[in-house]
Amino acid sequence: MNTTAITAPAELCSTTSRQWKERVIQNIATPQNEVSIDLSNTRFIDSSGLGVLLSLNKTLRAQGGILKLLNPSNAVAQLIELTRLHRVFEIVHA
Amino acid sequence: MKLTSQPIEGLRIDFPATLDAAREAVCEIIGWLESHHHERDECMTWELVLTEAATNAVTHSPSEQALRIEANCSSRHTQIRLTDHSEGFEWPEVVCLPKDEENENGRGLFIIQSLTDHCSYLRGRGENVLDLQRQRKSTPPPTEDLAATLDLMTAEVSSCYETLANIFRLCAEAARDVSSEELASNWLRQLLVISGADFLALRMLTPDGAQLEDIATVPGSVFSTPFMDLNRADLIESRAVTLRQDQWFDGSSAFHQDDPLSHRSSAISGVAHPLEIGGEVIGVLTVGVCSAHWEPKARDINVVRSLGDFLGTLLHSLRRRDEANHSRLIKRELQIAADIQRSLLPNELPQSTTLQCAGHLTTAGEVGGDFMDGIALADGARLFVIADVMGKGVPAALFATAFRSLLHSHLDLAAQPCELMNRLNTSLFAELDRAEMFITVELAWISADGATLRTCSAGHGPLLLTDGRQVTEIGADGPPLGITVDEPYAHQEISLKGVTHLLLHTDGLSDSTLPEDSGLGRDRLHQWLINTSVEGIDAWSCRDTLRQMHHDHHDNARAQDDATFVILGRENALLPSPRNQTLTHASR
Numbered sequence: 001m002n003t004t005a006i007t008a009p010a011e012l013c014s015t016t017s018r019q020w021k022e023r024v025i026q027n028i029a030t031p032q033n034e035v036s037i038d039l040s041n042t043r044f045i046d047s048s049g050l051g052v053l054l055s056l057n058k059t060l061r062a063q064g065g066i067l068k069l070l071n072p073s074n075a076v077a078q079l080i081e082l083t084r085l086h087r088v089f090e091i092v093h094a
Numbered sequence: 095m096k097l098t099s100q101p102i103e104g105l106r107i108d109f110p111a112t113l114d115a116a117r118e119a120v121c122e123i124i125g126w127l128e129s130h131h132h133e134r135d136e137c138m139t140w141e142l143v144l145t146e147a148a149t150n151a152v153t154h155s156p157s158e159q160a161l162r163i164e165a166n167c168s169s170r171h172t173q174i175r176l177t178d179h180s181e182g183f184e185w186p187e188v189v190c191l192p193k194d195e196e197n198e199n200g201r202g203l204f205i206i207q208s209l210t211d212h213c214s215y216l217r218g219r220g221e222n223v224l225d226l227q228r229q230r231k232s233t234p235p236p237t238e239d240l241a242a243t244l245d246l247m248t249a250e251v252s253s254c255y256e257t258l259a260n261i262f263r264l265c266a267e268a269a270r271d272v273s274s275e276e277l278a279s280n281w282l283r284q285l286l287v288i289s290g291a292d293f294l295a296l297r298m299l300t301p302d303g304a305q306l307e308d309i310a311t312v313p314g315s316v317f318s319t320p321f322m323d324l325n326r327a328d329l330i331e332s333r334a335v336t337l338r339q340d341q342w343f344d345g346s347s348a349f350h351q352d353d354p355l356s357h358r359s360s361a362i363s364g365v366a367h368p369l370e371i372g373g374e375v376i377g378v379l380t381v382g383v384c385s386a387h388w389e390p391k392a393r394d395i396n397v398v399r400s401l402g403d404f405l406g407t408l409l410h411s412l413r414r415r416d417e418a419n420h421s422r423l424i425k426r427e428l429q430i431a432a433d434i435q436r437s438l439l440p441n442e443l444p445q446s447t448t449l450q451c452a453g454h455l456t457t458a459g460e461v462g463g464d465f466m467d468g469i470a471l472a473d474g475a476r477l478f479v480i481a482d483v484m485g486k487g488v489p490a491a492l493f494a495t496a497f498r499s500l501l502h503s504h505l506d507l508a509a510q511p512c513e514l515m516n517r518l519n520t521s522l523f524a525e526l527d528r529a530e531m532f533i534t535v536e537l538a539w540i541s542a543d544g545a546t547l548r549t550c551s552a553g554h555g556p557l558l559l560t561d562g563r564q565v566t567e568i569g570a571d572g573p574p575l576g577i578t579v580d581e582p583y584a585h586q587e588i589s590l591k592g593v594t595h596l597l598l599h600t601d602g603l604s605d606s607t608l609p610e611d612s613g614l615g616r617d618r619l620h621q622w623l624i625n626t627s628v629e630g631i632d633a634w635s636c637r638d639t640l641r642q643m644h645h646d647h648h649d650n651a652r653a654q655d656d657a658t659f660v661i662l663g664r665e666n667a668l669l670p671s672p673r674n675q676t677l678t679h680a681s682r
Contacts, residue, residue, distance in 0.1 A: 014149040015113045044138070046145045047205055051198035058196060075138050082208060083201050084191055 004028060005070075007038040012049030021052045025059070032065040036092070040071035045079060057089065068092050104166025111155040111178075116148035123165050123174065130167055136231050143209050144174065146202040147224055151178035173227045182222040185215040253393040256288070257400045264401070264408060274412045278310040281405050285381075286312050289398045291364065292384045295354070296402075297322065297331060298369075298377035298409060301417075306331060306378060309409065319354040329353045331378045334366035338375055341366040345386025361386035367399055369406030376410045428488065432457070435491045436679060438498050443660070443676040444470035448544030450663040451478070452637035453677045456602070456644070463490030464600050464658040465497060466677075469505065474542030477508040478660055481535040482554070482600045484574075489529065496522065497533060497575075511537040511550035515583040519552065519575045526576025533575040536598050540590070544664060547596070550585035553577070558597040558620070559588070562627035565620040594627040595636065595663055602657035603644055618647075633663035634675060641678065 006024055009016055028035055037053065039045075057067040068090045072080065080086050105126045109115040124141050132140070144163070151161055159179035166173055189207045192200040207213050212227035264281060272280075282294045293313065297306035306322040326332045328350040334341040343349075344363035349356035364382015368375050379402035382388060390398075443451045453466055463483035471477055481497060483490040500521050507514040515537060526532055534554040540547055549557055553574030556567035572583040590596075603619070622643065626636050637659075644657055 013117070013145055015117045044141065044145075046142060046149070047199075047201040048149065050201060054196055054198045075135075079142065079205070082205065084195060088195050 002030065002032045002065075003034045003036070004032050005036045005038060008042045008045075010041055011044045012042055012052065013044060013046040014048040017048045017052040021055065024056060028056075028060065028063075028065075031063045032060060034066050034068065035060055036068045036070050038070045039073070039076055042076055043073060045076050047083075050079070050083060050085060053089065054085070066090065070094060104164065106162065106164045108160045108162050111152045111157050111159055111161055113149060113152055116152045116161070117145070119161075119163050120144045120148055123163055126165060127167070127172070132167075132172065133231050136172075136228075139209050140172070140174070140228070143206050143226060144176070146205050147176050147226065150202050151176055151180065151224070154178070154180040154183070156180070167230065170230050171227065172230055173225070175226070176224045178222050178224075179220055180222060182215075182217040184217070249391075249393045250396075253396055257397055260284070260288070260397075260401055261404050264404065274409050274416070275309060277412070278405065278409060279312065281401070282310050282312040285398060285401055285405075288401075289381060289390070289394045291381045291390075291394075291398070293362075293364075293380075293382055295331075295380040296377065296405070296409075297380075298406070298413070299324070299335070299375065306335065309377070322354070326350075326352070330355055331366045331380055334368045334378050334380075335375050338368050338370070340368070343382070344388065355380070358384070360384055363388040365395070367402055369403055371407045371410055377406050379406065431488050431491050435494060438495060439466065439679065440468055440677060443468035444476055445676065446470075446474070446476065446542075446544065448542075448664065449476060449540060450633035451476075451660060451676065452633040453658070453660040454637055454641045454679070455658040455677070456641075456680045463494060464602070465494040466598075466658050466660055467498065467501065468660065468677075469502075469508070471505065471508055473509075475509065476540045477505070477511075478538040478540070478598060478662070479535065480554070480598045480600060480658060480660055481533055482602075482658070483533045484531045489531065493522070493526065493529075493531060493533060496525070497535075508537075508539055509548070510585070511539050511548050512583045512585040515550045515552055515572070515575075515585075519583070520579055522575055523579050532577055534600075535575060537585075538596070538598055539585075540662070545590055547588045547590050548585050549588070550583050552583060555599065555601050558599075558623055559590075559593045560595050560620075560623045560627045561592040562594055562624060565623050590664065593664060594630070595623060595633075595661060597623060597659060597661050599659035600657060603640075603659050618643075631663075633661050636661045636663065637678070641680075 004027060006027060009020055012020065024035075035056070037056070053067070053069070060067045069080075070092050071094055072091065077086075077091070080089065080091070105123065107119045107122055109119040120141060123144060124137050127137050127140060148161070148163070155161060155178045161179075162175075162177040164175045164177075186203070189203045191204050206224075206226070210226045210228050212225070214225045216223040216225065267277060267280065278296050282296060286292075286294055293311070295311040296309045298309050299305070300307050300321070304324055306324060308320055308322075322329060322332055324332050324335060327336060330341050330343055330347075330349070330353060342363075342365045343355065345361035347363075355362065362382050362384055363386060364380060366378050366380045369377040369379055379398070381398050381402075439455065443453055445451065451468055453468065455464055455466055457464065463485055465479070465481040465483070467477075467479040469477045469479070479501060481494070483493045483497070497518070500518055501514075504514055504517050507517060515535065518535065522533070533552070535552040536554040536557055537550045538547060538557060539549070547559075549568050551557070551569070551571045553572065556569045559566040559568065568586060568588065571586070572581055597619075622640070626639075631639070640659060640661065
């Protein structure tokens, strides 16, 4: 079983999300069973950042894998809940 | 990257239409909100909202067009507006999340609307404005610089201590035998050092409250002017006293040419501070510097005001004390002069087998200008003298004393009253003339057998004679003593056959301060004298009656002149005279 853990940047927004997404895509080029995005160091995320996470989630699901979001901060968790994405992502609090 | 920002009531940032510039602008706005005491979670919410809005604007704006963010806030409310120059879009009536939950886009407007209390998008031609507002989570705490507050409190305590210490020293110095002016000068010099000012001037109200009197100025007589009218509103210090308010002045103030503050050639600035005690203005203290502008420290100005108020109060008390002491001294001197004058009067008037006599003297003040005497001459004749020195008080008493001394040293001339009067005038003329005073005198010599009267008058009122049927007035013959030495006096010799009573008096007896119909005037006096003669009343009873009449007919409170009289009776002369009661004296 392939499992990959990736740490998200401190700010996942319009100015950073595109580059970060490209790096992640490269990391999961081989099919993955599970990818964990560590959000514990991410203090800010906007709709662009959410879009990147959704895009990764789609890609993994298409490969038969699963995306998990680890330890989001309160602010990030509140945004995910506000946008109802807690129903989409699997969120794990360690 | 260079952003153009400038402070308005809030903050305005213009930035290029790039995502990096937008992100930087948003971070600057968040920093500004933090500096205005927005809480951390409020700032994070605004960061998300503004990032969504700015990203959206940049994405749709042409690259050459700058965008603008403007932020302002009150204690309860925050407003941020984003202006772009894109073609804009229609803000949906209902902003919803994407129907496809996994859609990667379409959440920005929802986030913006969900996290703001008011959100409106104004689409214009070439310019669109997104107006975002949120209530603040809590009222920002008052900004207080504790270190600065502590410094202020320390300075205030220090100022109070310094003021108190100076007040103690001032009290100690005032207890010494020092004049008000010297005390004021000493303390203004010290106050000059304490306050860091360049000049000080202290003026106190005159007792009548009409003027400000210069008490002391430091340095020297820079702004000295002896007196300043209080009704001059165009003089700064007068205005401070009249309005009871500090009057500030500086290089831009227009001084009236009569204002002592205008006497300085260079620019000055300062304040005129009215001094009060118990709600009553007593003076003004002016303090300032030789500069067109002055911003004294609050501590310095408080010290000046406090010490100025206390110095003014102290000087006011010292003046009152000096005035009271002076008044007591004057009263004591007048009392001594009155005692001396009283001692010059005869203890008793000389009685004889042919003549009764009684007299009375009332002085308007402590010391009067009236004089009387009755002298038993060596040959048995009598000389009666009554005189009135112009004015009253000490000067009049001094001349009355000199007059008596001269009179008694020339009694050898008593039988020739005109000669005696000439001698008295010659001797006193120079002193009377120099003092611009005069004396009216009536000399009445009565022979030893009581049958002949020789009388000489120097400007005095008439001597009255009565035989019970009529009153005869023996009028004035010459001018008062001290008027001229070129006009010799003459006397009249009159037989007293049939005459029962004679009355010598000063004008204070018949002059009434009451209306004519109620006073003891000439006609009343004549009628009383006739009645006295008809009823055969003795001189002493006549004196008592006349004294009472004078008292009844004069308003004591308003009486301005002394009143003196001698009454001579030729009937009942064999009656024994009342012991120690031939001459009475009273003060009003």
